[in-house]
Amino acid sequence: PKGKEVMVPPGEHPLQYRYTFWYSRRTPSRPASTHNYEQNIRQFGTVASVEQFWRVYSHIVRPGDLTGYSDFHLFKEGIRPLWEDDANKNGGKWIIRLRKGLASRFWENIILAMLGEQFMVGEEICGVVVSIRFQEDILSIWNKTANDQLSTVRIRDTLRRVLNLPPNTIMEYKTHTDSLKDNSSF
Amino acid sequence: GTRIIYDRKFLLDRRNSPLAQ
Numbered sequence A: 001p002k003g004k005e006v007m008v009p010p011g012e013h014p015l016q017y018r019y020t021f022w023y024s025r026r027t028p029s030r031p032a033s034t035h036n037y038e039q040n041i042r043q044f045g046t047v048a049s050v051e052q053f054w055r056v057y058s059h060i061v062r063p064g065d066l067t068g069y070s071d072f073h074l075f076k077e078g079i080r081p082l083w084e085d086d087a088n089k090n091g092g093k094w095i096i097r098l099r100k101g102l103a104s105r106f107w108e109n110i111i112l113a114m115l116g117e118q119f120m121v122g123e124e125i126c127g128v129v130v131s132i133r134f135q136e137d138i139l140s141i142w143n144k145t146a147n148d149q150l151s152t153v154r155i156r157d158t159l160r161r162v163l164n165l166p167p168n169t170i171m172e173y174k175t176h177t178d179s180l181k182d183n184s185s186f
Numbered sequence B: 001g002t003r004i005i006y007d008r009k010f011l012l013d014r015r016n017s018p019l020a021q
Helices: A032-039 A048-057 A103-115 A149-163 A176-183 B008-014
Strands: A014-025 A039-047 A072-077 A092-099 A125-132 A136-143 A171-175
Touching: A014 A032, A014 A048, A014 A103, A032 A039, A039 A048, A039 B008, A048 A103, A048 B008, A072 A103, A092 A103, A092 A149, A092 A176, A103 A125, A103 A149, A103 B008, A136 A149, A149 A171, A171 A176
Parallel strands: none
Antiparallel strands: A014 A039, A014 A072, A072 A125, A092 A136, A092 A171, A125 A136
């Protein structure tokens, strides 16, 4: 029920934070504008324990099996996966472009790293997104302070380690103010 | 304060625990 705090059932392993799943789908024809983007995004589950996460995650279609323009987001409870959200307005994201067929594996690994607190950047992490597009898929991880270089570098290095990325993988950092300026995410 | 840290193997091992079904 709305607003009811998600608790950790007895015997289950608590997560450092509660996380909410979101799903958004966009018809490529309609131009991206914040208004309709906000209309298209839906949250569908909040988890507080490792076992609750698996119960929700194991019922979600794998991103690699999605077609068209779809995004899955897993964000800390209370942070909306929108540039304008208070937690995001001074932030940015690391963007990793993946050739088709890799999204599901990398999505699971980046989630496990986030849930397991592997990034060691305090409160900086906001959430992770997998974006399914026609030519390529995109993985991104959002953090709160774009100009906190210590954190953004540590996030990048952790991503390389936990995702076991091929060395030539392109990783770029984009601030949300830049995304708002050119009204494009990537 | 202390942080709750889990490595990837620990999290994957919980996937098939009865509580996660």
